[in-house]
Amino acid sequence: MSSDPSMRVSPATLTRTYKDAINALNTLQSNFASIEATKKLGPNVDKNKLSINEVYEYTRRLGYKPADFNRLNLIHVTGTKGKGSTCAFTESILQQYRNTSTSNSNSITKIGLFTSPHLKTVRERLRINGSPIDETKFAKYFFEVWDTLSTTESDPEEFPTLQPSSQVKPMYFKYLTILSFHVFMSEGVDTAIYEVGVGGTYDSTNIIDQPTVCAISSLGIDHTFMLGTTIESITWNKTGIFKKGSPAFISSQREYPQAIGIAQERAKELGVSSLTVVNANDILPQSVKLGLAGDFQRENAALAVEIAATHLKKLGVLSDVNLKELPEKFLTGLANTKWDGRCQVINDESKQIEWFIDGAHTLESINVGSTWFKDVSSKKSGTRVLLFNQQNRENATDLLAKLYKISVESEGGAPFDHVIFTTNVTWSSGYNADLVSLNTSKEQVDKLIIQKELSEAWKNLEQDIGRTTPSHIFADIESGVKFVDSIEGPVQVFVCGSLHLVGGLLVVFDGKEE
Template sequence: MEPMNSRARGYKDAVKALNSLQSNFATIEATKKLGPSVNRNEVSLREVYEYTRRLGYKPEDFNKLNLIHVTGTKGKGLTCAFTESILSQYQGSNGPIGKIGLFTSPHLKSVRERIRINGQPINELKFAKYFFDVWDRLSSTESSPDEFPHLQPCNEVKPMYFKYLTIMSFHVFMSEGVDTAIYEVGIGGHYDSTNIIDTPVVTGISSLGIDHTFMLGNTIESITWNKTGIFKKGVPAVVSEQVEHPEAIEFIKERAKERQVSSLEIVSPNILPTHQKLGLAGDFQRQNAALAVKLAAIRLEKLGVPLDELPNYEEALLPDKFISGLEKTQWPGRCQIIKDKPGFEKITWYIDGAHTIESMAVASKWFAQQMETSKPAANNIKVLLFNQQNRENAGDLLVKLYEVMASSKFRFNHVIFTTNVTWSSGDYNADLVSMNTSKDLVDKLVVQKMLAGIWSELDQKNNASTRKHILHEIETSANFIKSLTNEADVDVFVCGSLHLVGGVLVVLDNEHD
């Protein structure tokens, strides 16, 4: 890794350097062949401690951020969004909450979305500044060659993509004076890069499921062990009801005792008023909202907010600010509906980044419900736009989607499998570049053809097609609309990957680099 030169360095320079830290496809495949390695996970986490030391921080320094740490298989990012929105209602000159930081992943359109302050991604100027603060500091400091031989030479070796952004987020929040920081775990929990947090205010776990089996194991017990790794001694833990995997509760209780948490609460969505409105669509959001209510209340109680001004769980009563926070929560790419985009006036886009079996089930159910309740959709053309480039269970996701739709009265008229390449030139937007896929497989549409074959077996009446890039699909849709009668509308369900969702949003907004 060559050091950056001394010329003025802006946001595009930062994104280019950041993209150079993505692990390449060949490395990932070689690692998979080695099999799961706890030792490698331990080494990886030790690296985060070492890099933060070289930045001048100790883990206990981050306690001043009053961290809320959240993991889970599905809903963890949405829980963080609800929590942020609730706490933001307590900001202001007389409010107990100051600056709120939020670290989440992945991003949709811009990498800046991963590091937010007071609900907004940090701007390009600040992103570049803090990115190169970290870059330059790590280029000019040393790690012990005996203890960290794989980090040599220190002026060249940098953390991998997610790890770098995690470390950078701590630096941003400390520098910007954040006094409440919400952290979404990347993968798992025990060995995740975010798990250098020393003493958070509270830890939370959303719904659990079978995912990332290469790293976390293929049983609910092994996955629960990893997720509960964020539990800390003397810190309260709050966990969603585990509807899909109720057996996980006993594992969670065992780990809570082992990790010596101060308290463990299992949260039911029944703590919310029956008809509580939420800013995010989908019945399943009630569970995420309930978890967020508990997390936010614990933070506010520690700030001295009187108990009579906090939620009354027994009577399912929420203070006005909690109600407002839940209603105002926004999170693009999750159960998002977009209508009347210029040039696409007759298309309604139903967008969800579902990419696990559990999330695919709920997203598909949400789409089917929208078809039943949002408008008279019986005569509308229905299109599925799908991709999942990285996961070995991409076919299983597709089967789950088909099963849910088959149980409804709706069918797709057209099914299209695209890559995540953004533009017809074969380029990605810089913020959307993914080096974790095989370029050869993408160019030859290997995954797309495989998925099309699976769908054709599931639905022999529906011929699936493939596309080389997102713009091609959207242009095809536009031309298709023009061939229809004026009365016809089109409903497009976009799912399978947050990378696909981000690309679609960029194309719809015509945000070419």
């Protein structure tokens, strides 16, 4: 099959809309055919290995070989927390070196960024030169992939889970990963930054053949059902993005220093050209301004500096970078970085409401986000409100307990005057199409089971201080926002627990109900 994207355009593509694409994409969240095919496999089949092999196969059916993607000049970033912010810092720095002229072969003209999850629109996952691709292009490329996978075949013996080939499609994240490669190749991207979804070794993004640089942000205990329950097993999986001959960087790992030794062993095993431990204090003076709030972002920014410097030297854009005295373009990139939903403050002056928003959803990130809120709100007066949800993790109450300990019990903390628990449903009328979630239990959402458990858990936490804060449960984010709007200001609202909650909140703020 030709790798020329123009050869794969179906005439029907021109008549199908972005909404059609989103409706088709949402069917892949609970892709019945794919799930049923996987169920038929025996217990001795390595499903993780099979899953990554399917990505190779799907891209082959699109006409690509892994080596084809090397012309994207790929940067690969994983971690437990901070990997998205690291990618955002890296993108912002590299934007300062983007050259719109193609006359110089040693230049960057188009920067692609693939991240997850999205907040308001799925197009956020596929950015070019800092902006999500538009709806028309998304629909065009989406159906090019869809139609090609619907009309090509896989060897039934080698890929039993892909049978029948015309019906079985990649699951949601896997499809978007495959789509991203097609989009970036078709659009002529010459620098692509890829954030790993989960883990590393078996993640859908890990078909990258020869990255210019790999990096690991802060590690922690998360996705244990896939990565194991120890920092050792998680580090082993994350370091799976290391590639022979490519340089690698890892943050200093203050919480789990033993991860450094494991990463060093894996670096030797996998043949990286070098592995460097990045300490923020060695690279970023306290005076350096960052576009993202929170002192912890210095670690992510320092990692991004190393990534960008290595990438620019690899491409010949810069002959060298003095990390002891950062170039002005690096400083500008760090200061201009934007990454919504992470330690973000939105001030609604007309209603005297300050929204402190962070998508923290792991114990480590809850620790960081809660500390940030405590620090920035401690000198403010007014009514304090918590808006929280975590629909997908079994340890939702543990996350809430960590938040309570830092925001309320620790020195400088203060009680909330109201606590609100909602689902991730956007509006009282239902989800926005881009935010539909079929991977959660509809019964749990409809019956507010987790929200009631969280409310009860909060009451139990407050028993020790003899306080009973009014607890409110709402079936959707819109209703929670309306309640906050009814409180007399000034009001400080801490929103956390889920990026899906944060994304829905930002959509409600936009007021564009479908």
